[in-house]
Amino acid sequence: MERQESSHRVKLTAIACFILAILLCASPCGAQFVDVDEIADIDYVIEDNFLEVLGTANLYPGAYVDYGVYAYTGCTVNVYGGEIGDGFFVGLYTGEPSPVVTVYGMDFALDGVPLDPSATQFSVDPYDGGILTGIYGNGDPIYLWFISDVPIYLQYPDTGITSEVTIDIKPGSDKNNINLKSRGIVPVAVLTTDDFDAGTVDPATVQFAGAAPVCWKLKDVDDDGDDDMMFHFRTQDLNLDQDSTEATLTGQTTQGVLIEGSDEVRIVPCCRRSLINRFSRDIRPVRNCRNRNPIISSVKSCKRNVYNGRHQSNR
Template sequence: MSLFARLLQAVGSWRRRRGSLRTVRNAGIAMEQLDHRQMLSVTFTGNVPIDFPATQSPGVVILPDNANVQHPVIGNAALKSLVKVSGFDINGLRVSYSPDNNGTLSIGIDQPPSLNHPGAVIAGDADNNGNSGSVNPAVTALGLGVQDPATFGGTEYMGVYLDFLGTGTAQIVAGFPQTPPPGVDAKVFQVATANQAGPNVAPTFGTPLPQFQGNIYTQNDPAHPNMELSIINFDTLYQTITGEPIAPTAVFNVGAFAGSSVDGPISEAFFPEQPVLLSAATPPVTPPVVCPPISPPILINPHEHRIIDNTHRDLVRVYIQGTSGFDPATIDPSTVDFAGAKPIATLPHRFPRSPFLGQTFVFNAKDIQADPGLQTLTFTAKTFDGKDVVSSNQVVNVPYASQRAGNRLGFLMNRNSKIDTQYTALRKLAVTNPSAILDPTAVPASSSSVSLDVASPSLATNVNVDYSPQVTAQGTVTPVAAPREVVTLPTAKNASKLTGRLHRTLEDYLAQSNAPTGASAVPLAVGGAV
């Protein structure tokens, strides 16, 4: 096999096999926009069995036909063969209640099949000819005086009544009255006080109550034959009549009536009241879908191998990784909380080999509430549009790590560098990008200068002075020694070679000198600064 063929074979062996899974570095986050919770409400279409479905229980109360219902009687055989069913007949009521917006009561008046055309008879179609504003010529030819004014004109009426007190007589009526209100040419939908002479007599309309007037649906259309109506501010209406606030256990009675004095030998309809339990008429509230919070991957102090020390003023960095479905720049910094700590700085971060920009949040370790040892810390926030962000990762909290950081621990915590260099970088960030600093008070000012009292600045380049007291884990304070005078002589390692005579003289001096004692001792260092 040739070298080229072997190379092709090697490359082929690296290729991902068909059907194998591929690792995704950054998983996308699916977010769902939620609607506010709403109660189910009735949409009127003129089809009571569809708009008030019997399967909606609780939510729809059906008041059925019964032996006490007075159906219109057609008193002429010839007329009965033509009309079959009066447009004022009622064979059922359906009731639904929504507690939204101070309560809305919706009522549908169900009617029997037409028998002259598909579907139910049109509400108000006196002669059942499929048009509630005209009369069948064959009916007119009978000379019985049958009239059918359009839109419940003349003396045509249809509506419902409510008995809140259980007295057998109505207090409220809603629908089209027997006569137009004074000063009005045409009838309009009304909610009004009721005047009822007895339990089985159709009530009349009294004082209009427009503040409770909802919607009305009635069409001259065989495809949408039924009358449907609503009473708004129903909670207030109930309390006004009963003197008590409405409750799910409230019971009220609903009946209906319809008829006309100009439909010839056809009697009127009356549907006696039947009780309605409010909770049975109320659709159940569907609990809102709780969308889980956004949970992007986070890294906590990865540069120090996830080790923190909340007894020291270290800077702890939390990196929020971006994904295809989430941009960490949308996090509102004012809402960020990391184990009780608030961020003091934030700036974008580009992760290696990731096409999505991340975000870094910087915290003071002393603000973090954490126990010693291995544990999980949680990062919480909200986006600018109110979505929750919650993510966690593990860290190791090593109290007083600055005193314990030796050997391997010191290497893991990068203790070969001074902690002040972190704040130096923070001060530089405050200068180059002030908007990245969230808490200016957390950025310490530059340290004050120290005069070394030397003749040349070049002599002070290797001097490192730290006069800050050092606090140990036991709480004791190490006293700060007074600065010592240091003499540096060049050697073969760091400067020009000494002459033989000077070298011997120096060796003799050092051999004769013991360790100096007393305050006046002046140390001499050879080969560098001390």
């Protein structure tokens, strides 16, 4: 029985490889090629051609491969975004070590059937393959046809994608003054724009200058009709110094997309001379008060009278 299953598996693998060979022969020569030990970041169009991977290929939003991706033994393919031409697929060649292909996204479904949200891999029919759908970390749709007899891996979006967001430190203040000696809070708003919904920010992941927020709420900060996300941070928790001119907020959306935004700051200088002058002004009234003390004045007057009396008697 085991021998029959093994034979059946070999036949399926051979058929899959045969299909790949036909497509490769039918495609134009001079394919985009990622060699062993090479790392290629692809966010551009590969038109009228295919992508062969022996090393590591990272596909990002903007990637488009007309005639499919072919992952050879021992290679790594990370799919953070991008598309494959109609009628073509991502093919995995069987061998040891097996190629590792990972798709980063969410809401996955295979041939229209939703996958368990906790699923970390899936397998397809080696004859017909299977179509994976879902959503990439940046919100683009996933539509990938896989042909393989080894598993394809799934992962929630991670550091492969970072979205730049617009933040406003101390909304309403142009100078963004921060007094590091203050025991108050610093408000920071993540603004909703045409490209980003601030309501999708996960507050538990947010840090501003190394500090976690103490509270937050949705609020239309810039009066444009869209809700922004307002955070408050303790000044004493901020990792800033007298030379800081910029502060950065980082975090993730509820979909796992990394976000980052920066704004200018002006650190209020700590002037030593002004503190000394203030101290001098504070103790001057004490000295004056001491001089006007009635007890001290009467003692001084008594001493003068005794001295004057002795001086006159000696005469």
